[in-house]
Amino acid sequence: MTESKPLRADARRNRARVLEAAESVFAARGTGAPTEEVARAAGVGVGTVFRHFPTKEELLKAVLFARLLRFADEADAVVAANSPDPGDAFFGFLAGWIEMAGAKNAYLEALSAAGIAVPTSGSVIGERLIGSLGVLLGRAQDAGAARKDLSAEELIPVIIGMAKGAEHVGDDPVRRARTIEIMFDALRPPGRSLAE
Template sequence: MTEPKPLRADARRNRARVLDAAETVFAARGTGAPTEEVAREAGVGIGTVFRHFPTKAALLEAVLAERMRRFVEEAQSFAAAEDPESAFFVFLGRWAEMSAAKNAYTDALAAAGADVPRLGPEIGAQVREAVGALLSRAQLTGAVREDVGVTELIALMVGAARAAEYLGEDAALRARTLGIVFDGLRAR
């Protein structure tokens, strides 16, 4: 099987504009927003959108993959932050918000009958490694309970992300709910 030809510079720019626009439109209007609106937001024709993403499901998958790529980069940068306690709790808050959005994409893909992409083993390992580094550093400073492991932390954050999704647009209620989870993680 031959490798696909790399995209020309203008095609790469158009693809990136479409992905950025799709993320903006889907965040504002939900994943059911029309593809034509994505094209308008990107400043390209609908044909350009479909040239890069033949179906709306393909566009949703690409947006989700890009979000996950950025999430891994963010996790790695937080793991190296100067203030481990602050980095730990700020990152977990972002994780809950990102996961709630990710759930909307995967739900839309499942509803469309498309295969829902899973974190590949490489991305999953990178997330676990970065979360493990964040957790270890926060535990060493005495900010987080010693009896919490990466597996328990990930399980808690999956639940917190579903809670954030369930609570919807009420930011104050989401913050209070996350605060309860965070209090349970803090060292006594």
Template sequence: MSPPKPAAAPDGGRRPRADALRNRARVLEAAEAVFAEQGTTASTEQVARRAGVGVGTVFRHFPTKEVLLEAVFVAQLGRLATEADALMSAEDPGAAFFAFFARVVDHAATKNAFAAALAEAGVDVRATTAETGQELRRALGSLLDRAQEAGAVRRDIGLPEILTLLVGASQAAEHVGGDADVRARALAVIFDGLRAP
């Protein structure tokens, strides 16, 4: 009796081996840490060293540095969407909404650095993040709905206004850099304007 053939991947190819999947995850994790510490100009060699793999392994999973940056960026946005989903069960919907708003603003500098590096490399950032961005907007909209139903956020504000405020607050946070006190006070002003009377 002949041994069973490996299961096919959904795209019709062979399913990746477990060690290949582990290596890919290790490279992604290392890339995120390296880019956070040294910026998006850090080299793939530095990522390989941090991951404990050869640079060939990095390129086997991510053929170019731009593909690696893209994967890290999409993974970060996906985690934000997952965090928003997890907050849907919070006992205090208002606190959950405001905490997530602040979390997105805190993440702004990293997000903008990745977006700028990808755009500079000719990557269509909007297309690359379309699916994950949609998940993030859906989750944020759900948090907003719950906060409004709980009477924590005014009802004359919709998701378009929230997204506009997030963009503005994120740019302001980048402008003040590492001054956490100024960022916190600016967010407090925005939150006061969003709260239900």
């Protein structure tokens, strides 16, 4: 088995530009946007895109993985910051996860439509996120900002449902924020709501 050679500096820069451009193009135009548009946005030829990502599905998987990894890094940073307001940190993290989940779902649906299976649970990134969620939840519970009868594992399907609910509302930021806050009220101790 041969080891792949590390990319040259210019090839690494091109790959990073392609990933950044792909994320931007797919966010603006959807995952169905053509690869040629990604190449134009990255300032490279379409051949360069295919040298790094032989198929569009490989590009979609790479963008999805980069997004998830970035979100896991952000989660680690929120945990490390040890906010003086654990409730804000917890609910802020959940809001970010809900937004990220909507984008993640679009990538997973596009890959699934192409017959590509992407592992979604038990991954290293997933374990990191659940770990961060557990720490932030525990801190919020200790501060009286979150229900005591919740576990991080129980919150995963709740987050998935919240993400679907937020997607259903659409692009109206006021309605999305209000919908998310209504859903968050179910995670707060009885009798405590956002207004308090």
